[in-house]
Structure formats: structure tokens, C-alpha cells
Amino acid sequence: MKTLFSARALFVLSALFFVWVSAARRLSEQGLRDTQSAIEAFSALAHDQATVTARLDSRGVLTLASVQAAKTVALAQYAAANDTDDVPHPLN
Numbered sequence: 001m002k003t004l005f006s007a008r009a010l011f012v013l014s015a016l017f018f019v020w021v022s023a024a025r026r027l028s029e030q031g032l033r034d035t036q037s038a039i040e041a042f043s044a045l046a047h048d049q050a051t052v053t054a055r056l057d058s059r060g061v062l063t064l065a066s067v068q069a070a071k072t073v074a075l076a077q078y079a080a081a082n083d084t085d086d087v088p089h090p091l092n
Contacts, residue, residue, distance in 0.1 A: 045069040 046052050046066040055063045 039064070042066070042069060045072045047072070 042064050043049065043052070046069040048066075048068050051066045051068045053065045055065075057063070
């Protein structure tokens with residue numbers, strides 16, 4: 001019976017496969033942590049969880065929306081754009 005790969009080649013291939021699987025696993029774990037952080041940040045911006053809507057499209061992209069989060073971001077942008085001195089100003 002003829003073998004396609006020598007024992008050394010199989011060892012190298014299996015080692016490379018192990019490294020690839022380990023790297024993919026680390027990336028997916030990091031991706032999950034990043035996703036969790038992003039959802040938690042959005043949740044903090046929204047304040048009221050009842051205002052949050054979510055949509056998952058066919059590509060697996062999750063879109064979160066909230067009127068309250070949009071208002072919070074708009075307020076922060078306004079405050080940053082109008083911060084000309086170090087004196088506190090009311091935002092209302």
C-alpha cells in the first residue's frame with residue numbers, strides 16, 4: 001500500500017492544523033468579548049431597555065436601534081462641539 005504523506009509530513013500538517021485551530025478559537029473568543037462589550041455599551045446609552053430594537057439580517061449582522069441611544073449620542077456630540085471653555089454649562 002502506497003502512502004500519500006510520510007510520517008514527518010503528517011506530523012507537520014497536524015501541527016499546522018493545531019496552530020490554525022488554536023488561532024481561530026482565540027479570534028472567535030475575542031470576537032465574542034468584543035460583541036458583548038459593544039452590546040453593553042449600547043445598552044448603557046439606551047438607558048431604557050424597552051426602547052431597544054434588534055434586527056439580525058441574513059448575513060448574521062446584528063443591528064441595534066434605540067431612540068434614547070440616539071438622543072444620548074446627539075447630546076454628547078452637542079456638548080463636545082460647544083465645549084469652548086472649562087466652565088460647566090447646562091445641557092437643557
